[in-house]
Amino acid sequence: MFDKNRTKIAISLTLLIVVFIIILIISSNNNDIKTTVSYRYNSINDYKDDSDMFVVDILDIGKADCIIIQDNGSVVVIDTGEDENYQIISNFLNSQNIKVIDYLIITHYDKDHVGGAAKIINEYEVINVIQPNYKKDSKHVDNYNYALNDNNIEPLTLTNELKLSLPTYHLILQPSKIVYEDDNNNSIIAIVQHDDRNLLFMGDAQSERISEFLDDNMMTFEFAKMPHHGNYNEMTEELLKQTKVKKVAITCSKKNPADRKTIELLNSYNIDTYQSVNGNIIIK
Numbered sequence: 001m002f003d004k005n006r007t008k009i010a011i012s013l014t015l016l017i018v019v020f021i022i023i024l025i026i027s028s029n030n031n032d033i034k035t036t037v038s039y040r041y042n043s044i045n046d047y048k049d050d051s052d053m054f055v056v057d058i059l060d061i062g063k064a065d066c067i068i069i070q071d072n073g074s075v076v077v078i079d080t081g082e083d084e085n086y087q088i089i090s091n092f093l094n095s096q097n098i099k100v101i102d103y104l105i106i107t108h109y110d111k112d113h114v115g116g117a118a119k120i121i122n123e124y125e126v127i128n129v130i131q132p133n134y135k136k137d138s139k140h141v142d143n144y145n146y147a148l149n150d151n152n153i154e155p156l157t158l159t160n161e162l163k164l165s166l167p168t169y170h171l172i173l174q175p176s177k178i179v180y181e182d183d184n185n186n187s188i189i190a191i192v193q194h195d196d197r198n199l200l201f202m203g204d205a206q207s208e209r210i211s212e213f214l215d216d217n218m219m220t221f222e223f224a225k226m227p228h229h230g231n232y233n234e235m236t237e238e239l240l241k242q243t244k245v246k247k248v249a250i251t252c253s254k255k256n257p258a259d260r261k262t263i264e265l266l267n268s269y270n271i272d273t274y275q276s277v278n279g280n281i282i283i284k
Helices: 002-032 083-095 117-123 139-150 207-216 236-243 260-268
Strands: 037-040 055-058 067-071 074-078 100-105 125-131 162-165 169-174 189-194 197-201 223-225 247-250 272-275 280-283
Touching: 083 117, 100 117, 117 125, 117 139, 207 236, 236 260, 260 272
Parallel strands: 074 100, 100 125, 197 223, 223 247, 247 272
Antiparallel strands: 037 280, 055 067, 055 280, 067 074, 162 169, 169 189, 189 197
């Protein structure tokens, strides 16, 4: 009986040692990861005040974009989802005690990027608005323009690259060189340079816009928000190869998931993939 107990104790100790070694190996392998990407879920109680640090939140609002960058009190909002997403966006802003938005950037005028802009402009103090250099007739754009006028905001229509200096990072905004027929290809592409890390936000760029971007940029990126909700096109693989991205986020929903070919391609390159359908994505 005594021998059996000793054997059980020995086995238990051996298993504990093996688990401890595995944890050490995993920890040592993760030491070179400079940007932490994780999920945040939708309960406001899960949020904490990150106003004293650089943090990016990609909100879970379905097949739509709203990206919020906080940095030592400064706030940048890239896109505003659809009109029906406003309450989720507002709940998040309020949970972070955000009352002032330093820069509101509309990448392009599709309703899943500009739809909530009018309500945000009317309900929050928006200091600067940056918009793409093309026109579109839609009720969403009309509401956006009415809100700008009602709040005496003169937006900057972006025709050339713009570099903004925020407290601890630079934000580079690159408009399309020409006006494309496809709204998605008119997307403003945003690059965040924080310390030695480059983060890429591609809007809804399609193959022509991706090609234009790659022709002008030789940077590599630790993180990218994939263009157009994970839709696959002929430039998707070239984007991954040239940017050498390590982690990506896809804004999608159960009803409108990312293309299977995109997911297969990301897996083949061993790129960590986060999808907003699983909850808000946070980058620190």
